Amino acid sequence: MEKDYEVKKEGSVLTVTLGNKLVAINAPALTDELAAYKDQDIEKVVFDATNLIILSSSGIRTIMYCKQKLGASPEIVFVNCKKMVLDVLDLVGLRPFITFKER
């Protein structure tokens, strides 16, 4: 699958701009890319979810990877999260662990 996300690091903040889905066919590749930032004292990971409409369990695993493996439990931020994605995060009980912002 063609790469449909972009990862940028500015200081201790990692910004991940997502495509319209984060699922089994693209999430492992994103996780591999994020692994490069493992020892770089990341304090915040911002997921720009403006275009995201499908989030599967593989995608959730990628988000959890950021929380668990990058830095010392960095803050996870979701920007412009659509209701259907919010529903998934809510269903699996991850809402309290994520900050949601509109832009």
Add this chain to the structure above:
Amino acid sequence: MKSAIKILSVDDEAPMELLMKQYFRHQIRNGEYEFFFAHNGMEALEIMKDTPDIEIVLLDINMPEMDGLTLLALLNEMHNPALRVIMVSAYGDMANIRQAMNNGAFDFAIKPVDMDDLDATIKKAIAQINYVHETQKEHSQLESLKKDLMTARNIQQYILPQVDSAFPEDSDKLDIYASMEAAKDIGGDFYDFFRIDDDHIAFVIGDVCGKGITAALFMAVSRTIIRSKGMQCSTAGACMTESNHLLAAYSVDCMFVTVFCAIYNTKTGLVTYCNAGHNPPHLLRSDGTVEELPRSKNVLVGIFDGVAFEEDTLQLASGDALVMFTDGVTEALSPELEEFGTERLRTILAGQAGKSSRQVIETVRTAIKDFAGDAEQSDDITMLVIKRK
């Protein structure tokens, strides 16, 4: 050490043998090539029979007793995918050479033979033979992996409890049935049920993130830990809290599992349950009413250690059934990529009042199959139904 490539030269002209031995003397001395010589087709067949690992045949066309084209046809019947036949004949014999090439010869050399050119052709043949061997090796590894996967699939099915022999002593109070259909050879979904004491039975449904071998291994660990903790803990919430603590320690690369775990009182019909990030089960009342249980208040299992899991209760009256399932049910796709969906499931369940747990599951499975048509199953499909009699 790599064994010598065995080459059979079939030619009725005696000088050819001398020529080969002379030109390839270094390769013969170094053990790279081993030559065999035959002077007609019949002799060649005998040698091939005694030395079946000959992989290159240099074959003259015009020979007494059996010509090269006839021998080529017989060699083809041996079905050795690595065997490469190089035709050797006079320039004027182009029609026969053409026929040989059409019949599967690898290449040809023109007499008088340019030995440098023949050397290059043999090297080209060896490269192809090595490729065939490599492919055969990979194929056999793949076959072995497929066998391992089938064994893993059988083990996975075996560790799921047998639905037909579940709790015969409570058959007047309880009707339980379950099914799991993996999207791949092995899956990450599971169900489980086991007795805690005379009056209490635990049942569990879970969905591990991802699919394939990793998910299957984590599924086996999850199922074992939850069962073991379920036997020890007094409540569903405590069982999930303890299981989460252990699974967080075993979770490699952020694997997790969503779980619905419940303890059912066979005397009163009271269900105490803990939903840990799993999709809400449906309650099918005896009058056909379908209620979706409240959404999970808990986080999924295996990621955050030290989290306390909350529980809830519900009451099953006689004839009520609790229908638990994984998202492979509601997210099954049609060929047009439409989801099966919760509404469709609710409508089907509404028509299942009074039916056995098995009938409920089989009806839903059939509906999913009809809905999905030729579409590939993208996720494991698992259901567990417990009905109070």
